[in-house]
Amino acid sequence: MYDRKDAFYKKAKMEGFKSRAAYKLLELNKKHALFRSGDTVLDIGCAPGGWVQVVLQQKKSIVVGVDLLEVMNLEDTRFTFIQGDITEQATVEQVLEAAPVYDCVVSDAAPNTSGSKLLDHVNSVDLVRLIYSFTKKVLKKGGNFTFKVFEGEDRSDLVKDIKKDFDFCKMLRPEATRKKSFEMYIVLKGFKGNNE
Numbered sequence: 001m002y003d004r005k006d007a008f009y010k011k012a013k014m015e016g017f018k019s020r021a022a023y024k025l026l027e028l029n030k031k032h033a034l035f036r037s038g039d040t041v042l043d044i045g046c047a048p049g050g051w052v053q054v055v056l057q058q059k060k061s062i063v064v065g066v067d068l069l070e071v072m073n074l075e076d077t078r079f080t081f082i083q084g085d086i087t088e089q090a091t092v093e094q095v096l097e098a099a100p101v102y103d104c105v106v107s108d109a110a111p112n113t114s115g116s117k118l119l120d121h122v123n124s125v126d127l128v129r130l131i132y133s134f135t136k137k138v139l140k141k142g143g144n145f146t147f148k149v150f151e152g153e154d155r156s157d158l159v160k161d162i163k164k165d166f167d168f169c170k171m172l173r174p175e176a177t178r179k180k181s182f183e184m185y186i187v188l189k190g191f192k193g194n195n196e
């Protein structure tokens with residue numbers, strides 16, 4: 001068991017963030033300028049809403065968030081929430097209705113962990129591939145994509161396949177990542193465009 005009440009958990013409570021994960025996006029954005037004021041951002045796997053709050057800190061940005069779970073008590077005219085599975089067509093259609101193109105896509109989505117590191121890794125890679133196949137249809141040329149993946153042997157092929165579509169790629173583990181976690185964040189900038 002991890003200590004749920006670690007420093008980032010307490011900080012999030014004090015500062016009004018809905019998740020400790022908010023600090024991961026703050027760090028990623030500080031280091032790599034993933035989005036800026038005025039951007040339209042798609043947040044995949046957005047519940048309980050910490051990343052949404054981080055994007056909304058930029059006054060003119062718009063966020064569309066998707067999650068299997070509900071996002072509670074996060075009302076903002078610049079935030080549209082869609083409850084659903086991003087791998088399903090009905091959800092994708094709602095996302096497109098909310099905004100047809102995005103300056104930035106961020107995904108903190110991960111399948112439920114099973115206790116098997118290998119299975120969790122494989123499921124995470126599969127989910128990222130599905131998320132990317134949708135992302136490349138909605139991301140603006142020059143746009144940015146950041147995703148989480150559980151580490152394992154297929155990670156390098158996954159990153160290789162996606163990074164060829166971008167000008168810049170960096171892998172990192174933000175400070176707020178729990179020590180025992182095997183998650184990794186991949187930042188991709190400068191989408192070369194959709195040739196489909």
Ligand SMILES: C[S@@+](CC[C@H](N)C(=O)[O-])C[C@H]1O[C@@H](n2cnc3c(N)ncnc32)[C@H](O)[C@@H]1O
Pocket residue numbers: 018019021022044045046047048049050051052066067068069084085086087108109110111112
């Ligand atoms: C670590 S949480 C995200 C935390 C969020 N970034 C925050 O700051 O509050 C991962 C989320 O991904 C969601 N998720 C997993 N698979 C999904 C899918 N196929 N479609 C939509 N959401 C999914 C889960 O329901 C979960 O809420």
